[in-house]
Amino acid sequence: MIRxxxxxxxxxxxxxxxxxxxxxxxxxxxxxxxxxxxxxxLEALLRLSHAEDQRMRRVDLADALLLTxxxxxxxxxGLESAGLVERxxxxxxxxxxxxxxxxxxxxxxxxxxxxxxxxxQALFEERFDEDELAQLGELLGRLHGGDAAxxxxxxx
Amino acid sequence: MIRxxxxxxxxxxxxxxxxxxxxxxxxxxxxxxxxxxxxxxLEALLRLSHAEDQRMRRVDLADALLLTxxxxxxxxxGLESAGLVERxxxxxxxxxxxxxxxxxxxxxxxxxxxxxxxxxQALFEERFDEDELAQLGELLGRLHGGDAAxxxxxxx
DNA sequence: CCGCTATAGTTGAGAGCGCAAGCAGTTTAC
DNA sequence: GTAAACTGCTTGCGCTCTCAACTATAGCGG
Numbered sequence: 001m002i003r004x005x006x007x008x009x010x011x012x013x014x015x016x017x018x019x020x021x022x023x024x025x026x027x028x029x030x031x032x033x034x035x036x037x038x039x040x041x042l043e044a045l046l047r048l049s050h051a052e053d054q055r056m057r058r059v060d061l062a063d064a065l066l067l068t069x070x071x072x073x074x075x076x077x078g079l080e081s082a083g084l085v086e087r088x089x090x091x092x093x094x095x096x097x098x099x100x101x102x103x104x105x106x107x108x109x110x111x112x113x114x115x116x117x118x119x120x121q122a123l124f125e126e127r128f129d130e131d132e133l134a135q136l137g138e139l140l141g142r143l144h145g146g147d148a149a150x151x152x153x154x155x156x
Numbered sequence: 157m158i159r160x161x162x163x164x165x166x167x168x169x170x171x172x173x174x175x176x177x178x179x180x181x182x183x184x185x186x187x188x189x190x191x192x193x194x195x196x197x198l199e200a201l202l203r204l205s206h207a208e209d210q211r212m213r214r215v216d217l218a219d220a221l222l223l224t225x226x227x228x229x230x231x232x233x234g235l236e237s238a239g240l241v242e243r244x245x246x247x248x249x250x251x252x253x254x255x256x257x258x259x260x261x262x263x264x265x266x267x268x269x270x271x272x273x274x275x276x277q278a279l280f281e282e283r284f285d286e287d288e289l290a291q292l293g294e295l296l297g298r299l300h301g302g303d304a305a306x307x308x309x310x311x312x
Numbered sequence: 313c314c315g316c317t318a319t320a321g322t323t324g325a326g327a328g329c330g331c332a333a334g335c336a337g338t339t340t341a342c
Numbered sequence: 343g344t345a346a347a348c349t350g351c352t353t354g355c356g357c358t359c360t361c362a363a364c365t366a367t368a369g370c371g372g
Contacts, residue, residue, distance in 0.1 A: 009276045012289050013179075015296035017195070020176035021222040022300040023169070025330090038358080039173070059320060066177040071359050073322060095320040095367045120169050127298045133168050139292050140171035142283045144178040181360095194328080215350060227329050229352055251337050251350045 027119055035112040036082075040065055040075055042116060045084060045101065045109040054101040055088060061099060084108050172296075183275055191268040192238075196221055196231055198272060201240060201257065201265040210257040211244060217255060240264050 028039050047064050048054050062072040079085040084105035088098040184195045203220050204210050218228040235241040240261035244254040
């Protein structure tokens with residue numbers, strides 16, 4: 001019998017997969033249970049809150065969240081029906097639909113962020129010191145080519 | 157109006173999410189297109205190939221792949237109907253069902269590993285030198301508590 | 313002005329996976 | 343020896359997300 005020996009892929013790749021699975025599972029479950037938001041929901045609210053006028057085009061949001069256009073549509077469907085986000089059209093380009101953070105959305109974000117941030121920090125700062133944290137961020141950051149996403153503005 | 161300022165979560169966490177999304181997307185799509193296997197399919201075959209007698213209990217496989225029991229059931233459903241894996245029962249404990257790598261499974265693994273490994277390596281070794289790679293692996297490895305999964309044996 | 317191509321967004325089908333519930337079979341406690 | 347608790351596995355349902363197909367603008371070259 002031929003012993004076909006196949007090596008394991010680089011340890012870093014396996015570690016990345018595992019790290020993502022483990023941390024996401026832990027953090028996401030908590031977030032859903034406590035506030036009824038997924039990680040991406042929260043990320044979306046967060047992005048919107050930082051955006052000018054608290055609104056973004058759906059395409060830009062998709063870019064930011066690493067989702068496809070359809071993914072964003074569905075995600076916003078949820079946030080919209082929960083009243084956390086509203087749609088707004090753009091006068092100068094009738095194709096675009098903005099997602100706008102509502103007052104309720106801001107409140108929800110505020111509330112959910114607190115506990116979520118605490119958990120994220122617990123998870124990370126318990127295991128890494130400041131230098132390591134920075135280094136980890138830097139290394140992981142290299143994995144996607146230097147794509148600087150500049151959000152488009154719809155000048156009215 | 158109250159400007160509710162919410163900080164972004166630690167950069168490392170965001171970077172981890174993005175890194176996973178980006179790399180997985182790239183590698184997985186290729187893998188599916190070329191060989192009809194998902195990352196987890198491949199990982200499962202790989203684990204089995206390294207296991208004693210090329211077989212594992214489903215529970216242990218779930219553990220190794222960071223899936224739930226039901227996830228493994230479905231995953232193996234696929235591999236089974238593709239003929240890459242077979243089931244075998246355990247004489248001493250009739251609850252357990254083994255997943256056994258078939259000859260076809262070994263061949264498939266061999267074939268798929270080659271291109272997949274090449275891609276993984278391209279992705280990583282293009283961006284990191286050896287030290288960084290090791291460090292990345294070490295850091296990410298810390299994210300799941302020291303759970304040493306020892307695969308159970310079913311002594312016949 | 314009329315196609316042509318590119319872009320923003322939506323929708324239907326389907327994959328992958330977790331959760332909760334359920335069923336065998338095994339172990340423990342009395 | 344039997345009831346209670348536990349374990350391995352499967353199944354129904356729901357969620358998120360992608361892909362492919364489609365609509366509606368926008369902007370260009372002739």
